[in-house]
Amino acid sequence: MLNNKGFTLIEVLISVFLLSVGLLAVAAMQTTAMTGSTSSNNTTLSTQLAEEMVDRIRVNAGSTPNIYGNLNTGNCTGLGLIDPALGDCTQWRDRLQSSGLPGATGTVAVVTDSPISKTATVTVTVTWGLTGTRRTIVSTIIETWLT
DSSP: OOOOOSOOHHHHHHHHHHHHHHHHHHHHHHHHHHHHHHHHHHHHHHHHHHHHHHHHHHHHOTTOGGGGTTEETTOSGGGTOOTTHHHHHHHHHHHHHHSSOTTOEEEEEEEETOSSTTEEEEEEEEEEOSSSOEEEEEEEEEEOSOO
């Protein structure tokens, strides 16, 4: 028998199998990275949209941030909101819907004279997600004594 150099069929099959397992692991890692990136992007976007509404309230409410209380983008006109809260609600609803966040809605809760008199605690919540519910909550204190 000659001393032939080279690979046997078994060696080639084992190396192809190990290579395919490695490539499948890389593909799974890529999918996980893409999912994490999308989730991170959505969280950042929802935080920006919540901060946008906080800024709208801070600028437009003046000494009456309570006109934004119980604001819900699911039903802007049925809440009895008055301007500027009604205009901000419809504009914010449009921004949420065009943002790319799946099923995004927003709510605002205002507690006056909290934590001390002449202030209001404003809590803005952005909720999104089709398969699971995600939410971002931004809370701030606004002075109401300025006119």
